[in-house]
Amino acid sequence: MWQASKANANPHYGVRAMFIETHDSLPLTPDYDAWPVDVSIASIEHQPRELHVYWEDGQFSRYHSVWLRENAADDSTINPATRERILDLSSLNAWPTIDSAALEESGAVCLTFAPEQRPLRFHPGWLRAHDYSNGHTQDAPLVAVTTWRGSDKQAPDTFDANGWLDHPSGSPVDTALLEPALESLLSQGLVRLQNLPTAPGTLADIARRIGPIRPTNFGELFDVKAKPNPDSNAYTSIALPPHVDLPTREYQPGLQLLHCLENSVTDGQAVMMDGFAIAEALRDEEPQVFDTLSQVRWCFANTAQTTDYVWHEPVIRCDAHGELLEVRIADFLRGPLQTDFNQVEPAYEALMALQRRLRDPSFAMRFTYHPGDLVIFDNRRLLHARDAFEGSSGQRWLQGCYLERDEVRSRYRIVQRTKRQKRIATAD
Ligand SMILES: [Fe+2]
Incomplete structure (x- = not known):
């Protein structure tokens, strides 16, 4: 056991907590989440600017005093009604x-902070979950991303949604469907639900099970079917090349939902490909192409009689860690390239290398929509396409809408939180 005398002998060492107070229950956390205590704290020690925690499983964690003070859960730090921070650290003496x-x-853990002489309590489950001293980073994906090729994956992960909408949002049946479906969506960028109702407009109810719909100039819900005077190639029977929707926006919609109400036409198969798999293949095999596609800002434009959307962005974007963030691909929505004169030919060489990959059949997954099917896919990652169909052979009617990635992540976190809350309640 770490003795107080050792701490006294060497100021480098922390001061071990020498007493134990009595509290009946664990303190609040600075959020609405639930943090099961899967591993207890064996002992603690402190220095003025650090707390050291020794866990029962051998893990050792360090926390800065300033970080702890800001993340306390008392009502001088957090508004208890909103769990939003009210403390201004710079206002401390x-x-x-x-x-x-x-x-x-x-x-x-109960810490008394100077200069306030304020005792504040910290929840061990919360401390463990936010242990940044052991490489835990908050921007890690909720679910590990798995890239795929159609040659290895012939169909989306598929779940039976028969009767799902008869159960309220947040009910056990709702959660039992959403948890694996959202996991597939977060991991592979794609999921399919089947046996849903086919009444027009049902999609709005389905989408709101995840989060609010993002409206566009095509409305909240849009109808994908051949129609007179189309304002998009989607509203014809011609083939659509692989693309994301609305790359012409500064912020492309994160999710697209397509709900099949009717499909009796000949052909018109859906085609999906994982843009991240294509980008990773380029990064591995043609790194110069990947770099150029990540740097040159192409023009994406959609001009119509009453709207005029234009945005310039690279085809591939990565985050600060080099992980893929999005692809922006839609040949029919590219405007004239406006870039450095010497960049033009390398830009087109890279673009054509990408286009050749898009024609590689190993990337494509092909399937047929059946009435009652719903496909949800990451519109900033997956490319969707459509084979041409014979318009006179029957009816093909999909309803679509957009959501943001944030809504899926939020919904999935709530599903996980609910599970943790139940686990805690059961343990109690
Ligand atoms: Fe589309």
Whole structure:
């Protein structure tokens, strides 16, 4: 056991908590989430600017005093009604430091901060889940991304949604369907639900099970079917090349939902390909092409009689860690390239290398829509296309809408939170 005398002998060492207070229950956390205590704290020690936590499973965690002070859950830090922060750290008289630390019988940590001399309690489950000293980063994906090719995956992950809408949002049946469906969506960028009602407009109810719809100039819901005087190639019977929707917007819609109400035409198969798989193939095999597609800003434009959308962006975008963030591909919506004179030919060489990949049949997944099918896909990752169909052979009617990726992530987090809450309640 780490002795107080050791701490006294060497100022490098922290001061071990020497007493245990009694509290009946664990403290609040600065959020609405649920944090099961899967591993208890064995002991703690502190320095003025650091808390050290030794966990029962051997893990060792460090937390800065300033970070702890800002993330306390008391009503001087967080508005208890909203769980939003009200503390302005710079309003403190000095840098917040730890004067004393105690490990409670409840398992919580109680720290007294200077200069306020304010005792604040911290939930061990929350501390463990936010242990940034062991490489835990909050921007890690909720579900690991798995790229795929149609040659390996012949159909979307598919779930039976018969009767789903008869159960309210948040009910056990609702959650039992959404959890695996959203996991497929987050991982592979694509999921299919089947046996849904085919009444026009049902899609709005379905979409709101995940989150609010993003309206566009095509409305909240749009009808994909051949019609007179079309304002998009989608509203004809011709083939559509692989594309994302609305690359002409600064922020492309994150999710697209397509709900099949009727399909009795000959041909017109749906085609999906994973734009991230294509981009990764380029990064591995033609890195110069990948770099050029990540750097040159192409023009994406959609001009109509009453609207005029234009945006310039690279075809491939990565985040700060080099992980793929989005692709922006739609040949029929590219406007004239406006870039450095010497970049033009390399830009077109890279573009054509990409176009050759889009024709590689190994990337394409092909399937037929049946009435009652719903396909949800990541519109900033997957490319969708359509084979031509014979318009006089029957009816083909899809209804579509857009959501943002944020809504899927939020919904999935709530599903996970609900599970944790039930686990805690069961343990109690
Ligand atoms: Fe489309």
